[in-house]
Amino acid sequence: MATTVKLERRARVLNGIPRKPDLSKPPAIRLLKNPWIWGTIILALVSFIGLWDMYAMLHPDVVTEEGIIPGIQNQSFILAAKYAWPTAAIYVALFVLLDRFRRQNIWMYLMAFLWGGVMSTWFSIYVNTWMGQMLGVTGNDPTTSSRSAIFSAPFVEEAAKCTFLFALAILARYRIVSTLQAVSLAGINAIGFAFVENIVYYSRAHNYATLTPQIADPEAAMAQLVLLRGVYTSFGHPLFTCLAAFGIVVGLRHRAKIVRICAPLAGFAFAALGHMAFNGIASITTDEQARMYWFIGLGLVAMIIITLIGHAITEGRRIxxxxxxxxxxxxxxxxxxxxxxxxxxxxxxxxxxxxxxxxxxxxxxxxxxxxxxxxxxxxxxxxxxxxxxxxxxxxxxxxxxxxRPVAVTSSAHGERIIWPKFSLPKRLRAALPARVPARSSAPNPQWAPPS
Incomplete structure (x- = not known):
C-alpha cells in the first residue's frame, strides 16, 4: 500500500499535478505546511537583507583619490519612493486583472514582486558594477555609463528577472497553464525591478540637485526624470520580460524536447536584445530621434496588447x-x-x-x-x-x-442579486413621526350606490 502511494505521488510530481491535501488535519496545520507561504517568508527575509545591503552601498560617502563622493541621503530615498510607487501600483493592478481565468494566489504575486524588486536588483547592481570595470569604464559609478548600459546591463538584468520564471517552469509548471498567467507573473516581476530601480535613479537625481547650488528646486528637477521613467518609458521592463514569458509558455505547452529547450532561450534572447536596443537608443540618440523610436516602442506595446487580447479569446474557447x-x-x-x-x-x-x-x-x-x-x-x-x-x-x-448546492454555479439559472435589507434602530424609529395611513380610493361600504 505504501509503495502504491509513493508511486502515485511520484506520478503526480512528474506530471506537474499538485499533491492531494490532507483533509484530516486542521486548516491551520495545512496552512503552515503550504510551501508558497514559507517560500514567501524566506524570500522576504532575504529581500530585507538585500535592501539593507544596497542601502549600505548607496547611502554612505565614498572616499576616493579625487575626493569625497557624497552618498544618497534618506530624504532623497523617501521622496523617490513617494514618486515611484504610483507607477508600480497601477501596473501591478493591470497585470493581476490580466490573469483572469486561473488567477494565482497572492503568495505567488508577492514572490514575483519581491524577486524582481530586490533579488534581481541586488544581483544586478553587483554584476553590472563588475562588468563596467571589466569594460574599462572610468568614473564614480561604472553602472551608469552607456557602455555598461548597452552591452552588459540588458543580459544581466533580464537573466536575473527570468530566473524566477524559469524556476516556476521547472518546480511548479502546473501553475503556469496559459500565456496570460506567464505574462502576468513576468509583468509583476519586471515592475518590481523597475520600482526599485526608479527609486535609485530618482534619489540620485534629487541628491545631486540638492548638493548643486545652481539648481533652485531639486524636487522639480527630479520630476522631469519621474515623467520620463515613470510615465513615458514605464513600459520598458514589462515589455522585455513579457517576451521571455512568451518563450517559456511555448516551451511548456509543446511536446518536442528541442522546442522545450530552445523556446525559453529564444524568449530570453529577444528580451535581452530588446533591452539592449532600448538602452542604446536612450544613450546615444538625440531627443528628436528618441521621440521617433518612442513611437515605435508604443507600436510594439500595442502589438503585445492585441496579442494578449487574442490569447484571452483563445483561452476562453479552449476552456x-x-x-x-x-x-x-x-x-x-x-x-x-x-x-x-x-x-x-x-x-x-x-x-x-x-x-x-x-x-x-x-x-x-x-x-x-x-x-x-x-x-x-x-x-x-x-x-x-x-x-x-x-x-x-x-x-x-x-x-x-x-x-454545487452551496456555490453559485451554472445550474443556478435565474438567480439575482439579493440586496441587503437595512432597518433603522429602535430609538430612531421611535423619534420619527408616526406614518399616516394612505387614504383608500375604494368606496365606503356604508354609502354604497343603489342596486
Whole structure:
C-alpha cells in the first residue's frame, strides 16, 4: 500500500499535478505546511537583507583619490519612493486583472514582486558594477555609463528577472497553464525591478540637485526624470520580460524536447536584445530621434496588447472545448462550458455571491476547479500529462459536485442579486413621526350606490 502511494505521488510530481491535501488535519496545520507561504517568508527575509545591503552601498560617502563622493541621503530615498510607487501600483493592478481565468494566489504575486524588486536588483547592481570595470569604464559609478548600459546591463538584468520564471517552469509548471498567467507573473516581476530601480535613479537625481547650488528646486528637477521613467518609458521592463514569458509558455505547452529547450532561450534572447536596443537608443540618440523610436516602442506595446487580447479569446474557447469533453462523458452539467468560459458569466456569479457571503468561498473554489479541470484535460489531449491526470480529474469533479448546492454555479439559472435589507434602530424609529395611513380610493361600504 505504501509503495502504491509513493508511486502515485511520484506520478503526480512528474506530471506537474499538485499533491492531494490532507483533509484530516486542521486548516491551520495545512496552512503552515503550504510551501508558497514559507517560500514567501524566506524570500522576504532575504529581500530585507538585500535592501539593507544596497542601502549600505548607496547611502554612505565614498572616499576616493579625487575626493569625497557624497552618498544618497534618506530624504532623497523617501521622496523617490513617494514618486515611484504610483507607477508600480497601477501596473501591478493591470497585470493581476490580466490573469483572469486561473488567477494565482497572492503568495505567488508577492514572490514575483519581491524577486524582481530586490533579488534581481541586488544581483544586478553587483554584476553590472563588475562588468563596467571589466569594460574599462572610468568614473564614480561604472553602472551608469552607456557602455555598461548597452552591452552588459540588458543580459544581466533580464537573466536575473527570468530566473524566477524559469524556476516556476521547472518546480511548479502546473501553475503556469496559459500565456496570460506567464505574462502576468513576468509583468509583476519586471515592475518590481523597475520600482526599485526608479527609486535609485530618482534619489540620485534629487541628491545631486540638492548638493548643486545652481539648481533652485531639486524636487522639480527630479520630476522631469519621474515623467520620463515613470510615465513615458514605464513600459520598458514589462515589455522585455513579457517576451521571455512568451518563450517559456511555448516551451511548456509543446511536446518536442528541442522546442522545450530552445523556446525559453529564444524568449530570453529577444528580451535581452530588446533591452539592449532600448538602452542604446536612450544613450546615444538625440531627443528628436528618441521621440521617433518612442513611437515605435508604443507600436510594439500595442502589438503585445492585441496579442494578449487574442490569447484571452483563445483561452476562453479552449476552456469551453475542454469542459465540453466532460459534458459528453456525463460528468458536468450542459451549461458549465458556456458559463465558465466567459468573463461576463464569471463576474456575474461572483457578484451574486458577494451579496451572499456564505456562498462566496464555494463559488470561487468551484470556479478555480473548473478552470484547472479544463487545463488538465487540455494537457492530457496534448500528451503532456499521462494517466495521473485521470485521478486528479476525478478528485476535482467530486469536489465540484460537493460544492454545487452551496456555490453559485451554472445550474443556478435565474438567480439575482439579493440586496441587503437595512432597518433603522429602535430609538430612531421611535423619534420619527408616526406614518399616516394612505387614504383608500375604494368606496365606503356604508354609502354604497343603489342596486
Amino acid at each position: 469551453r472545448a475542454r469542459l465540453t469533453d466532460f459534458v459528453r462523458m456525463g460528468w458536468l452539467a450542459d451549461s458549465d462550458p458556456f458559463m465558465y468560459s466567459r468573463t461576463r458569466s464569471r463576474v456575474a456569479m461572483i457578484t451574486i455571491a458577494l451579496f451572499q457571503p456564505r456562498r462566496l468561498p464555494a463559488t470561487l473554489k468551484v470556479m478555480r476547479h473548473m478552470t484547472e479541470l479544463a487545463y488538465l484535460r487540455d494537457g492530457m489531449t496534448r500528451g503532456l500529462i499521462d494517466e495521473a491526470g485521470y485521478e486528479r480529474s476525478r478528485d476535482l469533479i467530486q469536489e465540484i459536485e460537493a460544492l
